[in-house]
Each structure stands twice: as C-alpha cells, then as structure tokens.
Amino acid sequence: MASIFHGLLRDAARTTIRPVETPVAEYVAAMLNSERMAHQIAHHRMVGGVEARLGEPRRPWPAALQNALSLLGVDHLYAHQAEAVDYVRAGRHIVVATPTASGKTLTYNLPVMERCMADPEAKALYLFPLKALAQDQLKGFNELAALLPEDNRPTAAIYDGDTTPHFRKKIRNSPPNVIMSNPEMVHLSMLPYHASWAEFLSGLTHIVVDEVHTYRGVMGGHMAMVFRRLLRLCRYYGATPTFVFCSATIGNPAELCHMLTDLEVHPILESGAARGGRHMVFLNPDGSPSQAAIQLLQAALARDLRTIVYCQSRKMTELISMWATERSGQFKEKISAYRAGFLPEERREIETKMADGDLLAVISTSALELGIDIGGLDVCIMVGYPGSIMATLQRGGRVGRSQQDSVVALIAQEDALDQYFMRNPDDFFSRPPESAMLNPHNPVIMDRHLICAAAELTLRRGEVFLREEPVSKRVEELISFGQLYEVQPDTSGHPAEVVSSRKRPHRDVDLRGAGQQLHIEDNSSVREKAPVIGTIDAHRAFRETHPGAVYLHRGQTYVISDLNVGAGAVHARKERVGYYTKPRGSKDTEILEVLGQKASFGTRVYFGRVKVTEQITGYEKRSVRGGKLLGIMPLDLPPLVFETEAIWFEVGHDIRRRCEEEFLHFMGGIHAFEHAAIGMLPLLVMTDRNDLGGISTPMHPQVEGPAVFIYDGMPGGAGLTRQAFERADELIETTLKTIVDCPCDLGCPSCVHSPKCGSGNRPIDKRAAQFVLEAIRSGDPKSIEPKEIDVNLLPGIDMKKPAPKRYGVIDIETRYSADEVGGWGRADRMGVSIACVYDSDDDAMHDYEQDEMPELVEHLQQFDLVIGFNHVKFDYAVLGGLNPFHFRGLPNLDLLMEVHNRLGYRLKLDNIASATLDVGKSADGLQALKWWQEGRLDLITEYCQQDVAVTRDVYLFGREHGHVFFTNKAGQKVKLPIDW
CATH class of the missing domain: 3.30.1360 (Gyrase A; domain 2)
Structure with a gap:
C-alpha cells in the first residue's frame, strides 16, 4: 500500500501549480505541501479554462425583447444558445446537454417569450424535478418579463403542491402564458382533469423539461408514459407543442429524450460558455473520509473560499455539519446543512443566504446537485464518488462560475468505484459520461398508466397513442386480463373503444416507485390515527421494513413491528437502539x-x-x-x-x-x-x-x-x-x-x-x-457457437381450467323475504318454494320442493361443477337451514363472484344477460314471493327455470368466447374477459 501512495505522490509532485496569487491557488498548494495531507493525495491535475464562443440567432429578436436583453447586460448569446433558439423557433424538438451554468435557461425563455408576445393565447409548460428549481426559474422569468412593455408582457405562475387551492383554481380558470410545475402535478392534477385545463392544453406551444437526465430508471419509465399521455391530450385539444429538454452532460441525451417521448430530438452538446480553470484533487484518506472533508472545509473557510460539501446520505450530511460547526470557531455561523428532509422555507432561507454571501459553506446531499442558484462557489468537496462521471461533473460544475479558478476534491470511501478511480485516475478523465437508461415499455409501470389513460379519454384502436407495438400489444393483454374493458362499437361505424373500470386510478401510481406503495406509520403512542412517517414500495418492503428492521427517519430510530402488504401499511415504533439491521436470504432465477x-x-x-x-430468511443485528x-x-x-x-x-x-x-x-x-x-x-x-x-x-x-x-x-x-x-x-x-x-x-x-x-x-x-x-x-x-436455452425446462403450472364432463346449474326461490326473517343474515330461515337444477347429462331441468332436499343434495353431488349466480353466498345459506350438508364443499363456480373479482363491484344477472344474450329475467324475487303467498308454484317454477337457463347460457357463452358483456353506468356495452 505504501508503495502505491509514494507512486501517486510522485505523480502529484510533477503537477505544475500556478504562482500563489489567489486564495484558490494558495489553498491547493497548501494541500499538496501539507505533511499531513500530501501523501493521501492520489492524483491532482489542472483542467484548463476556456474562452467564450459567441453566436447570433439567424433571425433578430423583436425590438422589445432585444432591448430587455440589453438592459440585463446580455448583448450576445453563446454559440450553443444561438443554435438552440434557432431550432426551437423553427418548431424542432431539442435537448441542450451542456455543463452547469452554461446559460440553458435562455434557450427556452427567449423563444417562449417571443411566441407569447406574438400570440397572447400561447401557453408553455415548464417541468422541474424540484420545487426550488421552479422558484428560481420564476424569479428569472419575471426579471426578464418586467423589462418588456407592460401591455405585451408574458405571465408565469407556479402550480405545485405548495400552491393554495384558491390560486390553483385561479390558474386553471385563467391560465398564465407559462405554468411551472413538476411531474407529479401533471400526473395527478392536470391529466385526470384535462377538461378543466382545456384552455391551457389547446394553446400549448412549448414543453420545457429541465434536468431531464434525472428521468431515468424507474422514474424514467413512469415519465415515458406521462409524456405520452400528455401528448395524447394535446392532440385531442389540437396542440402540437415543441419540446425543449435541458440536461447535464450525459452520453446519450437524444436517445434518452426519444425513449421518453418517442419523438426525434436534435442534440446540442458543445457549450459556448466561458469556464475558469479547475483543480481536480483525488484524495484517498488514511482515516475517515468525513474527517478528511472537515479538514479540507476548515482550510477553505480560513481563506474565505465559498464551499459546498456533498455527502452520500442525509445522516452523513447532518453529522459533518455538526462536527464542522463544533470545530470551526468564528465560522460556525457561516455553515449550514441542506437536505431533502428540510421544510421548503428552511431550504429557501439557506439558498438565499448562500447566494447573498451570508453563508460560506453548505453541506448537502444530492439535493443541491441540480441547478438551484446559490451564487458563485470556489470549492466543491465530494465525500465519496457520486456514482457516475455525470454526477461528478454536475456537482463540480457548481464551482468556478465567474471564470475564476476553482477546486473540486473527491474524497474516496472504501467502495469499489471510489477505489477504482483512486488507482486509475486517468480512466476518470478519459471516460465519457455514462448513458442514462430507462425501459419505456416496462409492463409493470405501463399497465398503471394505460389504465390512467383510458380513464382520461377512452382508447381507440389505431390512434397515435397506440402506434407503438409494445403499447398496443399491452392494451390487448390488459383487455384479456380484465383490467381494461372493450366497449362494443355502435351502429355509426366508430371503432371499438377501450375504457377503464375506475374513474380516478391516478393516486395509486407513484412516479418514483415500481409497485404498490406502503405507508410507514408511527405507532409509538396510542392515537386514533397513526402519523405516516414515510412510504416504501412493496418490492423493497420485505428487505427494508420487515418485522424487526431498524428504520431511520429524520434522525429518529424506529423498529418495525409489523408488515402488512395487503393493508398497504408498515407499523413502526420509535425506539433508541444501538444496532442496525441487514436482511439475509436466498435467491433463485428462471x-x-x-x-x-x-x-x-x-x-x-x-x-x-x-x-x-x-x-x-432472517436479518442480522450489527452494532452501530x-x-x-x-x-x-x-x-x-x-x-x-x-x-x-x-x-x-x-x-x-x-x-x-x-x-x-x-x-x-x-x-x-x-x-x-x-x-x-x-x-x-x-x-x-x-x-x-x-x-x-x-x-x-x-x-x-x-x-x-x-x-x-x-x-x-x-x-x-x-x-x-x-x-x-x-x-x-x-x-x-x-x-x-x-x-x-x-x-x-x-x-x-x-x-x-x-x-x-x-x-x-x-x-x-x-x-x-x-x-x-x-x-x-x-x-x-x-x-463460441450460439446455443439454445430451453425456456420451458422449468414449466409453470397450467392454470387453464378443464371443461367439466357433467355440470349442473342451480337457482332457488324462497318462501319469505329478508324483512320477514330478521335480515339477510338469517337466510337460513327463508325456506325454499322451489329449487331448479339444470343437468348437462340429460339436458333437462329438475325441480325440488322444500321436502325434497335430500334428493337435491344427492343430485348436486353427481356434478363435476355446480354453477350459479350468487348461489355460494345466498342459495347455500338458505339450503343450509334445511339440510346439514356442506354445500360450499362442492366444486362450485359462482358467476357473480367471478364478475365481482374482475370488476371490483357487483352486477345483476339481468344486466349481463341483456348485454350478452339480449334476454332478461321474466320477473323478480319480490314477484316470486307474492306468487308463493297466492299458491302459484307453477309460475314460480317457470320463473326459476328461466333464471337457470339464462345463467347456463351466460356460462356457455363465456366458456366459448372467453368474455361476456355488461352495460356500464355510461350506458356503454362493455366486453368483460372471463376465465371459467
């Protein structure tokens, strides 16, 4: 190990340091010459700055807009800005993937404002992954707009979770030119209620997506469907918006945007912005990485260098902030932590103080990795490799914004990637940024969004939304599964429509999770309603919130007492423990x-x-x-x-x-x-x-x-x-x-x-x-020759139900009503006027009166399958009052239960029979009770036999076709897939 350090030190010693003329140069020189620190430096190099490259758009701006830019001190655009606005003004979709602080905001604000000035009814939607970004952007937008003529000034507003109900309604009813929001608000508030947003959607000319590189993995899979749903509704209201994507430097920006939208997007990758020189320091500490970070931070504070420290966890953020504050004497009021758990007003206060220079240092998680404006910084210290070249460049891009020299220090942890780059620093600088990936057609995610889309606007085969083969194929599969329903075409010749069984399925979709969301509840004290302290998707719950697991939330320790996936709840109690937990188990793959x-x-x-x-299979308890x-x-x-x-x-x-x-x-x-x-x-x-x-x-x-x-x-x-x-x-x-x-x-x-x-x-x-x-x-x-893998080597269980050789269909009519016997819970007292059974063996009806129950039981026992409509729950409850036989032990198929399991609600036999067979019931149960009082057993038997025949015919139709029909509340005839 020592020889490695010496070799790295020799590399560092050969680095040319600029003359000690600035605090930044002095800071780096002191680090390289420090007896305590120098041998820990694995690599140092100076990345040279670049001069600005300017450009002009092909068409000049309107005089009012050009004058506003001049008042802001913007006389020329950078080359990449000029290229971007040319494409946007021509209606071309673009992605600007350039470093932090390269002026991406103007690439969309300028063409959007120009369009709004020319057409006051034009609208734009700006999407940001963080609320703080929207606050920043609104401030910048209004500063530029304020310099335009008052009678032709574009307007903007934020529509997010912090917007009051009063202002939300005001924005919907009278939308400004630009709405700044986030993905969740589009999914939960805009798309399901699109009729209320008709004015905004019909005028939508631009959609700006900031920090698009964050839409990858699970979140990216969700956003791919959100964007497709949004574009579908834009088409419905006659709008064809132009997309402007902004991204950090990644390997595949155009491909990422295509996966997200299925649109062709032009990439703009070369920044024309000026950049100061940057010292890159890789430090492999002898001891704790956090202690090394504090030492570097103290040295920066002593030179009045404005510093940001990035940590890998919320806990480490708080600990370094606390330790640094304790040891920094006169600077302790100049340091603050910053993380996602803080209240919005706390985060805004820290951002403002940092931008104004009241704070010298902020210790943050990745929450400040994105483009929130906290002013110019000098030093960036990363405690642990952020996990990607892209994130390292993004965080490092926080410093040196005013063309001054800056420092980026990467402090290694023992993680494999950290140590890889400590041993191979040249690989870091020669390696291109990673590509962001997502699966736009992930079936688990896509299913939920297709159900949402059908609830927003009925789906029609052949529409643009279904042109992607994986999407249209999945819709057909969801229809066959009974999760979407096909409405039969009317006589007008319109194609069949596909509808959702639910009116508002959106709240069951978490854009940042892959499955069902469970609420983690604090059951530390006896309360009527336990407070929710977090959420977790069901996929992660078994590993992270199993009974006995230690769960951390905002510095508090909780122990999980119960995991109830069915109820969607995890129960936790606050408890101080000196250990953490780690799951153990086994895995298999097919x-x-x-x-x-x-x-x-x-x-x-x-x-x-x-x-x-x-x-x-269990979990380890390990000492903290x-x-x-x-x-x-x-x-x-x-x-x-x-x-x-x-x-x-x-x-x-x-x-x-x-x-x-x-x-x-x-x-x-x-x-x-x-x-x-x-x-x-x-x-x-x-x-x-x-x-x-x-x-x-x-x-x-x-x-x-x-x-x-x-x-x-x-x-x-x-x-x-x-x-x-x-x-x-x-x-x-x-x-x-x-x-x-x-x-x-x-x-x-x-x-x-x-x-x-x-x-x-x-x-x-x-x-x-x-x-x-x-x-x-x-x-x-x-x-190596190609090889076939037998995917059927481990066959699953064939769940297809075999056709019964002999089946019976049963229905009964009672002597007394529920009111007469004390309620539906006393069905055993209702008695039987007639019980009718169809037997497939002789294709005949058989009738049994109340005194013939033993014969009925003997007959039912001869069937491979007993079919009915609500017979398991009701008919058997009545029969059980007359005979001790265990009726529910028979091989039963209750059509009402099957339909309820598919739809989530009950339907009447008359509804299904009318829609499927164009026949209905001849009477109803109340009429049959009157007939009993009149002694008309002949009419009751005829009525009961017809119900049995209808039930049989519905069963046979479903058995043959794999579906039946019903009429929904909107009066539409809907196909219901079944499997009986």
Missing part, C-alpha cells in the same frame, strides 16, 4: 425469454427476461459502533417473486474444473465475480449498485452449467442490463482489473464484498474470481 446472445471473450453472455424469486455481529434473527415471510431483465454470463465446465484443480473455491469465485461486476457496472450505465441484483449458481438447469446473473432490481426492468449487454466485454475487463489491482489479499469492500449480500459475503474467494475472469478473458470468441 429464464423466461432470451432476447440476445453473443460471445464475450471465451464465454457466452445473454440478455433476456427472467423471473427472480427472493426469500428473506464497529459493525460487530450481535445476532441473526429468523423471519417467516412469503417469497418475493418478480419478472425483470437481466444479463448472464455462462461459465464453462472446463473453467470450473480447472479452478477446482487449483484448489480454489469455485462457488466463492463466481460469487465474488458477481459482486465485483455489480460494483463496476455503474461505470458503464448511469445507475447505483442498489438498483441491481445478482445471483451466482454453480449449476443452473436452463444454462446447463455455472452462471452469473445480474438483473435490474425492479419489476419489469429499467433498461440497465440491456445496455450492459452491449458492453459486456468492457464489464469483464473492468471487473478483472478491479480485482487484480486491489491491494487486499482475501477480498474487501473495495473489490469483491457487497454491502447488501444476503449471505453475508460467504462464500467469497477473490483468487478464484481472478482465475475465472482471466480464463474467460483469455478465451477465443470465434470458438
């Missing part, structure tokens, strides 16, 4: 579909859909101080089963045999291979290792040998492993390099240990992993 296969060096790599079954294992507690939880996308590497039997001949632990080797590959995958794909999962197995029956699986850790997949498949060779090489270069002997968190391993990183064999990867790396890809 290959469902192979979507890609190729050679990677000397092995095969595949991409496809898999089913993952994860069983949480030192992480000592205090005990392992068992858990009895149902398995978590989900489908997702994955890549998997086949490891040949010859490699396994040679590994074992070297007396290396083969299972420990492929397990270490899995961990290291997951740790390195964020180098290639913009993701966090926590968004990925892995399984290594010495014998997978479908692969017919050892295999290492890496899968997207959310149902349906997020496109992460899809991109990793394309870069499989690079993943193999980087993983091998990480293992070889790590100076540890047996494996550590910097190479092959995973912080979330369900088996406690056992077994792990670093040397065996190196052997396996070197064997793969040395192989010849030309020797």
Whole structure:
C-alpha cells in the first residue's frame, strides 16, 4: 500500500501549480505541501479554462425583447444558445446537454417569450424535478418579463403542491402564458382533469423539461408514459407543442429524450460558455473520509473560499455539519446543512443566504446537485464518488462560475468505484459520461398508466397513442386480463373503444416507485390515527421494513413491528437502539425469454427476461459502533417473486474444473465475480449498485452449467442490463482489473464484498474470481457457437381450467323475504318454494320442493361443477337451514363472484344477460314471493327455470368466447374477459 501512495505522490509532485496569487491557488498548494495531507493525495491535475464562443440567432429578436436583453447586460448569446433558439423557433424538438451554468435557461425563455408576445393565447409548460428549481426559474422569468412593455408582457405562475387551492383554481380558470410545475402535478392534477385545463392544453406551444437526465430508471419509465399521455391530450385539444429538454452532460441525451417521448430530438452538446480553470484533487484518506472533508472545509473557510460539501446520505450530511460547526470557531455561523428532509422555507432561507454571501459553506446531499442558484462557489468537496462521471461533473460544475479558478476534491470511501478511480485516475478523465437508461415499455409501470389513460379519454384502436407495438400489444393483454374493458362499437361505424373500470386510478401510481406503495406509520403512542412517517414500495418492503428492521427517519430510530402488504401499511415504533439491521436470504432465477446472445471473450453472455424469486430468511443485528455481529434473527415471510431483465454470463465446465484443480473455491469465485461486476457496472450505465441484483449458481438447469446473473432490481426492468449487454466485454475487463489491482489479499469492500449480500459475503474467494475472469478473458470468441436455452425446462403450472364432463346449474326461490326473517343474515330461515337444477347429462331441468332436499343434495353431488349466480353466498345459506350438508364443499363456480373479482363491484344477472344474450329475467324475487303467498308454484317454477337457463347460457357463452358483456353506468356495452 505504501508503495502505491509514494507512486501517486510522485505523480502529484510533477503537477505544475500556478504562482500563489489567489486564495484558490494558495489553498491547493497548501494541500499538496501539507505533511499531513500530501501523501493521501492520489492524483491532482489542472483542467484548463476556456474562452467564450459567441453566436447570433439567424433571425433578430423583436425590438422589445432585444432591448430587455440589453438592459440585463446580455448583448450576445453563446454559440450553443444561438443554435438552440434557432431550432426551437423553427418548431424542432431539442435537448441542450451542456455543463452547469452554461446559460440553458435562455434557450427556452427567449423563444417562449417571443411566441407569447406574438400570440397572447400561447401557453408553455415548464417541468422541474424540484420545487426550488421552479422558484428560481420564476424569479428569472419575471426579471426578464418586467423589462418588456407592460401591455405585451408574458405571465408565469407556479402550480405545485405548495400552491393554495384558491390560486390553483385561479390558474386553471385563467391560465398564465407559462405554468411551472413538476411531474407529479401533471400526473395527478392536470391529466385526470384535462377538461378543466382545456384552455391551457389547446394553446400549448412549448414543453420545457429541465434536468431531464434525472428521468431515468424507474422514474424514467413512469415519465415515458406521462409524456405520452400528455401528448395524447394535446392532440385531442389540437396542440402540437415543441419540446425543449435541458440536461447535464450525459452520453446519450437524444436517445434518452426519444425513449421518453418517442419523438426525434436534435442534440446540442458543445457549450459556448466561458469556464475558469479547475483543480481536480483525488484524495484517498488514511482515516475517515468525513474527517478528511472537515479538514479540507476548515482550510477553505480560513481563506474565505465559498464551499459546498456533498455527502452520500442525509445522516452523513447532518453529522459533518455538526462536527464542522463544533470545530470551526468564528465560522460556525457561516455553515449550514441542506437536505431533502428540510421544510421548503428552511431550504429557501439557506439558498438565499448562500447566494447573498451570508453563508460560506453548505453541506448537502444530492439535493443541491441540480441547478438551484446559490451564487458563485470556489470549492466543491465530494465525500465519496457520486456514482457516475455525470454526477461528478454536475456537482463540480457548481464551482468556478465567474471564470475564476476553482477546486473540486473527491474524497474516496472504501467502495469499489471510489477505489477504482483512486488507482486509475486517468480512466476518470478519459471516460465519457455514462448513458442514462430507462425501459419505456416496462409492463409493470405501463399497465398503471394505460389504465390512467383510458380513464382520461377512452382508447381507440389505431390512434397515435397506440402506434407503438409494445403499447398496443399491452392494451390487448390488459383487455384479456380484465383490467381494461372493450366497449362494443355502435351502429355509426366508430371503432371499438377501450375504457377503464375506475374513474380516478391516478393516486395509486407513484412516479418514483415500481409497485404498490406502503405507508410507514408511527405507532409509538396510542392515537386514533397513526402519523405516516414515510412510504416504501412493496418490492423493497420485505428487505427494508420487515418485522424487526431498524428504520431511520429524520434522525429518529424506529423498529418495525409489523408488515402488512395487503393493508398497504408498515407499523413502526420509535425506539433508541444501538444496532442496525441487514436482511439475509436466498435467491433463485428462471429464464423466461432470451432476447440476445453473443460471445464475450471465451464465454457466452445473454440478455433476456427472467423471473427472480427472493426469500428473506432472517436479518442480522450489527452494532452501530464497529459493525460487530450481535445476532441473526429468523423471519417467516412469503417469497418475493418478480419478472425483470437481466444479463448472464455462462461459465464453462472446463473453467470450473480447472479452478477446482487449483484448489480454489469455485462457488466463492463466481460469487465474488458477481459482486465485483455489480460494483463496476455503474461505470458503464448511469445507475447505483442498489438498483441491481445478482445471483451466482454453480449449476443452473436452463444454462446447463455455472452462471452469473445480474438483473435490474425492479419489476419489469429499467433498461440497465440491456445496455450492459452491449458492453459486456468492457464489464469483464473492468471487473478483472478491479480485482487484480486491489491491494487486499482475501477480498474487501473495495473489490469483491457487497454491502447488501444476503449471505453475508460467504462464500467469497477473490483468487478464484481472478482465475475465472482471466480464463474467460483469455478465451477465443470465434470458438463460441450460439446455443439454445430451453425456456420451458422449468414449466409453470397450467392454470387453464378443464371443461367439466357433467355440470349442473342451480337457482332457488324462497318462501319469505329478508324483512320477514330478521335480515339477510338469517337466510337460513327463508325456506325454499322451489329449487331448479339444470343437468348437462340429460339436458333437462329438475325441480325440488322444500321436502325434497335430500334428493337435491344427492343430485348436486353427481356434478363435476355446480354453477350459479350468487348461489355460494345466498342459495347455500338458505339450503343450509334445511339440510346439514356442506354445500360450499362442492366444486362450485359462482358467476357473480367471478364478475365481482374482475370488476371490483357487483352486477345483476339481468344486466349481463341483456348485454350478452339480449334476454332478461321474466320477473323478480319480490314477484316470486307474492306468487308463493297466492299458491302459484307453477309460475314460480317457470320463473326459476328461466333464471337457470339464462345463467347456463351466460356460462356457455363465456366458456366459448372467453368474455361476456355488461352495460356500464355510461350506458356503454362493455366486453368483460372471463376465465371459467
């Protein structure tokens, strides 16, 4: 280890430092010459500044707008701004992917204002992922607008969760030219109530999407559907808006925007803005990274350098802020923490103080990574690698905004990526920014949005919204599943419509989660309604909020007492404990579909859909101080089963045999291979290792040998492993390099240990992993032949119901009403006037009076299936009062229960029969009771037999066609898929 540090120090010593003439240069020189700090510096280099490149738009601005720009001191645009406005003014969709502080705001404000001045009814929608960004943008918009003539001045307003109901109504009824909002408000408040937004949507000319790189993974999957739904309603109201996307520097901005909208988007990637020189310092601390950060912060404060410190967690943000404040003497009032848990007014106050210079330092999570204006900064300190080149550049772009020199210091933690760049700094500077990925057609996410879309506006086959094959295909599948319903076409010749069974399904969709959302409730005290302290999606709940788990919220420790997925609730109680918890379990995977296969060096790599079954078997209790294992507690939880996308590497039997001949632990080797590959995958794909999962197995029956699986850790997949498949060779090489270069002997968190391993990183064999990867790396890809994988090798259970050989259909009429016997709960007292049974064996009706119950029971026992409409709950309750036979033990098919399970509400037999067969009931139950009082058993029998015949015919129609029909509240004839 010492030799590595000395070598790195020699590299640092060769760095040319500018003359000590500024506080920034003095700060860096002191760091490099410090006896305590210098040997910890793994790398230092100066990234030179650039001069501004200016440009002019092809058409001049209107005189009023040009005058306003001049009053703001803007006489010329940067080259990228000029290119952007030319495209936007021509109605072309663009994405501006340039560094922080490159003036992206003008690329959309100028063309939007010009359009609004020319057409006062023109509207624009600005979307920001954070409320603070909208506040910033409104201020900037109004400053420019205030310089325009009062009678032709564009207006803007914020519409978000902080907007009062009074102003929300005012904005809807009389919308300004520009509405600044966020994705949740569009999804929950605009799209479901689009009729109230007709004036705004019909005039919509521009949609601005800021920080679009944040719309990736699960959030990106949701936003892909939100944008498609929004464009669908724009078309309905006759609008064709132009999109302006703004992004940090990422590898695939145009591709990302295409995935989000299915539109062709022109990328603008070269910034024309000036930039000061930047010192990049990589520091691998001897001790705690947080203590090193405090030392660097104190040195910056002593030189009045305005500093931002980025931490990886809320807890670390608070701790560093507290420790730094305690040790900073005269500067303690000049330091503040900043994180998402703060109240909006607290965050606004910190932002203002930072911009005004009242604060010298802010310690933040990623909440300040985005473009919130907090003024010019000098020093950026990152405690831990942020997980991507993009995020590092984005955070580093916070400093040096006024063309002055600045410092970006990256302090490494023991994580594999941190240590990789400490050992390979040149790779950081030569590596292009990662690509942002999402799965726009994730079925788990898409299903919910298609139901929302059908509730907003009935779907019609052939409409633009359904032109993408995965979308139209999924609509048909949802119809077959009974989650969407097909309305039969009328005689006018219009195509069949597809409707939702629910009026407002939107609130069940969380744009930042992949599944059902559970509320975490504080049950520390006895209250009528327990307060909700957080939410978690059902997919993560078993791992993070199982009974006994320690849950942190705003500095408070809670212990989970109960997890009730069915009720959508997690119960927690506040408790001070000196330990944290970590789940343990096992996983299995089944290959469902192979979507890609190729050679990677000397092995095969595949991409496809898999089913993952994860069983949480218990959890570890570990001491907060030192992480000592205090005990392992068992858990009895149902398995978590989900489908997702994955890549998997086949490891040949010859490699396994040679590994074992070297007396290396083969299972420990492929397990270490899995961990290291997951740790390195964020180098290639913009993701966090926590968004990925892995399984290594010495014998997978479908692969017919050892295999290492890496899968997207959310149902349906997020496109992460899809991109990793394309870069499989690079993943193999980087993983091998990480293992070889790590100076540890047996494996550590910097190479092959995973912080979330369900088996406690056992077994792990670093040397065996190196052997396996070197064997793969040395192989010849030309020797690898394509191979078929049998996806039917592990067949599921065939759930298709066989047709009964002999079935009966039953209905009964009673002697007394519910009122006469004391309510519906006393159906056993109602008695039977007649019971009618159809027998498929002789194709005849059989009638039984009350004194013939033993014969009825004997007849029913001969059927393979007894069919009825509400017969299980009601008819059997009546019959049970007359005969002790266990009627519910018969093989029953209750059509009312089946329909209720599909729809979520009850329908009358008359409704279904009229819509399906064009026949109805001849009478009703009240009429039959009157007939009983009149002694007209003949009329009751005729009526009962008709009900049996109708029930039988509905059953046979559904059995043959796979659906029946009903009439909904809107009077539409709707197709209902069934499976009986």
